[in-house]
Amino acid sequence: MKFKQMVNPAKGLGAVMTGLVLMGTGLSVQAATDEYLLTVTRPNQLHVIDTKTDKLLRSCDVPGTFGNGGIASSPDGKVAYVMTNKWEDVYGFNISDCKIVFSMKQSTPMEQVKSIISMTVSADGKELYTVQNPVKLHKDHFEAIQPRLAVYKTDDGLNAQPVRTYPVDRRITKLGFIEKTSEVILGGGDIKAIDTTNGKVRTLAKLQNWDRSPEGWVPPDAFAMHTMGEHIGEYIMPYFTIKWNGEPGDMEKAEFLWGMTKVDTKTGDVTTGEVLPFEFIVFNWVTDPNDEDIVYGSFNQLSKHNIKEGKTLAVHPMPHTYYNINMLEDGSKIYVGGTSSDISIHDPKTLKKIGSIKLAGDMSTSDLRIAKVQR
Amino acid sequence: MKNRSMKRVLRFGGAVAFLGFASTVSAIDGPQIIKENCLLCHSETGKAEAPFSRISQQRKTPEGWQMTINRMKSQRGLLLKPEDERVLIKYLADTQGLAPSETADFRYVLEREPNVVEQNVPEHLASTCMGCHSGARAGLQRRTTDEWQKLVHFHMGQVPSIEYLAGHRDRPWFQIALNETSTQLGEGYPLVTKAWDDWKAAPKAPLNGDWVMSGFMPDKGEFSATVSVMPNKKDEYTLLVNGYYANGTKLTGSGNAKVFAGYEWRGAVVIDGRKMRQVFAASEDGQSLSGRMFLKNDDVIGGEVFAKKAGKSPVIVSVSPTYIKQGTTQTLKITGSNLSEKISLGKGISVEGVVSKTADHMLVKVKADAKAMVGDRTLAVGASSLDAALAVYDSVARVDITPGESIARIGGNGGPIPKQKSIYRAIGYAAGADGKPGTEDDLKLGYMPATWSLKPFDAVAEEEHDLKYAGKINAQGIFTPGDAGLNPERKMSTNNVGNLAVVGTVTEGGAAVSGEAHLLVTVQDFVKELIQ
Incomplete structure (x- = not known):
């Protein structure tokens, strides 16, 4: 039930920096950072929201048909890469003026290529990665072929082409980038990492192929529809499993459990294990920047949990479904969004609603991401 | 009288489009329509027994072919004249259809019967396909293994999120579907079967003539009717329906029917001003029709229909109600044709007399003795009989x-x-x-x-x-x-x-x-x- 705790040096450093702010040096990273909330609504617009005022700053028209509304931010926060056109194309927007500074189309007349959520940017901002799921378009039939990691150079500008590709597993969703090892995290049936220079893949955490007996456990359903975690540099792949305390299939004795594989995107440190009893559906999770044992979840409710103790601390019913959730770096506000056209703002201590941002269209499955821009 | 009715019916017939009823006639036949419209993508194989790529490796119901052509039109740019489409569906359903025995287990889905809980679906099909489809969707197709595999690849292109769906993403869905499910489908539902070869070669009974029909409509109740089926052109018929609901109200209607693969009856009728659809299967001997009739615009509102061909000898189609309580008197409606008044219901049931008689039914008053044995009775009307027609009971438990x-x-x-x-x-x-x-x-x-x-x-x-x-x-x-x-x-x-x-x-x-x-x-x- 419990996470194996790991020491996180980067976290310690953050605490020191916060201390500096309190001492009034004015030199802290946080003090010099503006955080912008990014999301996409139908029909197809990228929205930039100032988290200081929680006001919409600008909306950028995204070319093509709405896709999944996936967003990846450049590390300097200045460019937002948006996946569009039914999961096929990516456009990079300068978030200060909506200028399109990057674009790529994955499909060709001979090949239909979709990326299911999978998009991330390297820590230096020079490369953008997608996992491509290609289907060859023969004259009278389709042929699904092996998925691949595609590497694009962000300064190739418009109509960029992949500079490298490497074969990867099927069913990959959420990607992340490990700064220390320059690997892309591949969230699929198992959690793996691929070296972006040579395509070498290693396993970070076995999930569907874990070593537990089927008499004792149901193989996990690991799935992520959204990417977040940038507020503290964390990648979370949640999963659901059942522990059979009696005979397999004996629901009376069974335990329904949430598990999480967490990757520290700075160091690559991995923790994995069951963390909470399954009480209700949570679509996405984020960790409290000030207490790594505390997570918040969104769906039909906003909820707060202690994953060290395996306890639900608070549940705040929501007026409708919100797929998505994110937080500011200092942990002062929770943003709950996706699905419909309003972003609900909450106090992490009490989960009470403290504000709302109304958008012109539905967010549907769109990401809700934080871009951190140094002043 | 009959001629006047027929003219009215024929005028009406032109306005109905249900698996292709229309007056315009195509100038070319099925293979020619394929050659002229489909070869931009499909290719000719050079093999007489399977002349076209993909198309010749599959067998489907008329609805199955209609769906394929709909998809080709909406997503692959096929432009087909309506009259050619009708000819093509008929050609494909007749020459690459399913035998009666191959559709027997899956009639409900063709009949659009609501709320069927499918039983005994093979596990491989249930876990791979039934998150979205009925088991009947696969069961009503026949393909080579290679074609079943191409169908899996098609799904990957058409529905790219398919392997990410709940119930799919916790396993290597694509690999299972391609390597295991397709193989099992190729074995269970293969392109070449004796059943189809035999049925294709068998002579098909014409379905014209007079029929006696018994059925149910949820908002009107049970009904009986005579249906005059008149040949129009090959496999197409004009219908006149005359009958009664259980409360004695008259029922009248008319329409058309088209028969595919020698037994798949698809009718479009207007009964008492309401547009209805008939999805029936003719028995292999052409002597009975069974299936479902429903409102065109509200297919849940419909019910079972059974009809037998009327001939010189008496025919019993149904009895209603199907029960009688010990010690009570009951009026039974016996639906059939040429019904004689020599009626017997076995021990403990006495027939008190015929109340009324029409071309399609007879109302009979019967009495059950207080001590009549509980159980099913066979109804005999003259030389004709119906097993388990009436149940004698003590109380509803x-x-x-x-x-x-x-x-x-x-x-x-x-x-x-x-x-x-x-x-x-x-x-x-x-x-x-x-x-x-x-x-x-x-x-x-x-x-x-x-x-x-x-x-x-x-x-x-x-x-x-x-x-x-x-x-x-x-x-x-x-x-x-x-x-x-x-x-x-x-x-x-x-x-x-x-x-x-x-x-x-x-x-x-x-x-x-x-x-x-x-x-x-x-x-x-x-x-x-x-x-x-």
Whole structure:
């Protein structure tokens, strides 16, 4: 039930920096950072929201048909890469003026290529990665072929082409980038990492192929529809499993459990294990920047949990479904969004609603991401 | 008289489009239509037995071919003249169709019978395909293994999220579907079968002539009718329908029918001003038709239909009601043709006389002795007989509501998708020899009149006030769901969905016996297909 705790040096450093702010040096990273909330609504617009005022700053028209509304931010926060056109194309927007500074189309007349959520940017901002799921378009039939990691150079500008590709597993969703090892995290049936220079893949955490007996456990359903975690540099792949305390299939004795594989995107440190009893559906999770044992979840409710103790601390019913959730770096506000056209703002201590941002269209499955821009 | 009716029918026929009824005639035949319209993508194989790539490696029902052509039109740029489309579907369904024995287990999906819970679906099909499709969807196709594999690849291109769906993503869905499910489908539902080769070669009985039909419509009740089926051109017929509902009201109608693969009857009729569809299968000897008739615009509102060809000898189609209580007198409606008045129902049942007689039915007054033995009786009318036509019973001990598991869907309210109703009937049982209801020896009595009510299915449904919002049931057992769209009165402004129990109560001699069915009122079906 419990996470194996790991020491996180980067976290310690953050605490020191916060201390500096309190001492009034004015030199802290946080003090010099503006955080912008990014999301996409139908029909197809990228929205930039100032988290200081929680006001919409600008909306950028995204070319093509709405896709999944996936967003990846450049590390300097200045460019937002948006996946569009039914999961096929990516456009990079300068978030200060909506200028399109990057674009790529994955499909060709001979090949239909979709990326299911999978998009991330390297820590230096020079490369953008997608996992491509290609289907060859023969004259009278389709042929699904092996998925691949595609590497694009962000300064190739418009109509960029992949500079490298490497074969990867099927069913990959959420990607992340490990700064220390320059690997892309591949969230699929198992959690793996691929070296972006040579395509070498290693396993970070076995999930569907874990070593537990089927008499004792149901193989996990690991799935992520959204990417977040940038507020503290964390990648979370949640999963659901059942522990059979009696005979397999004996629901009376069974335990329904949430598990999480967490990757520290700075160091690559991995923790994995069951963390909470399954009480209700949570679509996405984020960790409290000030207490790594505390997570918040969104769906039909906003909820707060202690994953060290395996306890639900608070549940705040929501007026409708919100797929998505994110937080500011200092942990002062929770943003709950996706699905419909309003972003609900909450106090992490009490989960009470403290504000709302109304958008012109539905967010549907769109990401809700934080871009951190140094002043 | 008959000629005048026929002219009226023929004029009407031109306006009906249901698997291709129309007056315009195509100038070219099936293979030529394929050559002229499909070879931009498909290729000629040079093999006489399978001349076209992909097309020749599959067999389907008329609806299956219609769906394929619809997809080619909407997504692959096929432009086909309506008259050529009709010829092509007929050609493909006739030459690459399914034998009667190959469709026998899956009629319900062609008949659009609602709320069927499929039984005995192979595990490989259930886990790979049935998250989206019925088992019948696969069961009504025949393909080579290579074609089943191409179908998996098609799904990957057409529905790229398929391997990420719940129930798929926790396993290597694509690899399983491609390497295991396709192989099993190729073995279970192969392109080449003896059943189809034999049926294709067998002579097909023409279906014209006079028929006696018995059926049920949820809002009108049981009916009997004579159907005059007149040949129009090959495999196409004109119909005249004349009959009576159970309450004696007259029923009249007319329309057309087209027969595919020698037995797949598809009719479009207007009965008492309502447009209806018939999906029947003719028996291999061409002497009976069975299937379902339903409203064109509301296919849940329909019911079973059975018809036999009338000839010189007496034919019994059905009896209603199918039960009589010990010591009571009952009027039976015997549907059939050339019915003689020599009627017998076995020991303990006396026939008191024929009340009335028409071309399609006879009303007969019968009496059961107080000590008549409980059990089924054979009805004999002259030289003709019907087994288990009438059940003699002591008391109604159990009532089952059918369907036991059901779904209705909210709709309407200005939206493009109409409400999907659900319909219920009560089936009575006597306790049988052991005196205990719910045991194997219970005696099925048949459909009984019932009163209808709803209640919350569980505590959650009660707390959410589902009963108030999800819909209403009428005296005929027809449930009409609530309006579509968000309802601000409800928690999270949710739709008028609900989880209900349908209660049907049969009252007999002051004693009420109830049965319950489960009804889930859910959201609209946004992807409704000819074969679900």
